[in-house]
Amino acid sequence: MRRFSHLVFCFCLTRVLAQPFVLPQLPYGYSEYAPNIDALTMEIHITKHHQAYVNNLNKCVKGTPFETYTLEDILINLPPDGEVLRNNAGGHYNHSLFWEILAPRPKQGPISESLNTQIITQFGSMDSLRKALFLSATSRFGSGWAWLIVTPDKKLQVISMANQDNPLMACSSNRGIPILGIDVWEHAYYLNYQNRRADYLSAVWDLLNWKVVSENYAEALNSPLLSKLKSTNCQKKSKKH
């Protein structure tokens, strides 16, 4: 279960032997997320969309210094003209996190006391956090992600970003380590929900595995990545692809 956390939070500069990036294994079967997310959507999403990001990322880094970087170091050190790298490294990172935090009922674990306390302290209630995330997700024009992040001052924050951008990137005006991300690209829900993004969001909320989100929170609080993440303005916008 923690294999992705090691991927996300490992702070070594280089990957051993520059192995290609690989598609992670979905924690559960395609059909186990139904009826919240139908099996065909899950299968297409990971085997077609996510696989394409992995394939294109490997092509993009081959023969470059980034070939030996960890995924998070690529995201933090994106070159200004690295639009293809930005889109595909972001796509791989974002989807890998998404799969990890979803679990069908009754296979979800409980939220930790520390994360629950921080949510209550900052948002007032879990329902207020849900409303903030939903507002962030529904107001995102076009494709993108809604995030719950741990900021460099170790606070929680809800943000959204376009396309496959995420708050590890220097282009984010609100930088932090994502501990929960919701994919609001139409490919994540269109087969079953068509234009009803709000209904999809409710369905995803019910699939969140708060045990994993809590583990992500605990690891983020102690991650050396936080010291690298300082607010900067976006210098270059990426295009949808």
Ligand SMILES: [Fe+2]
């Ligand atoms: Fe997606």
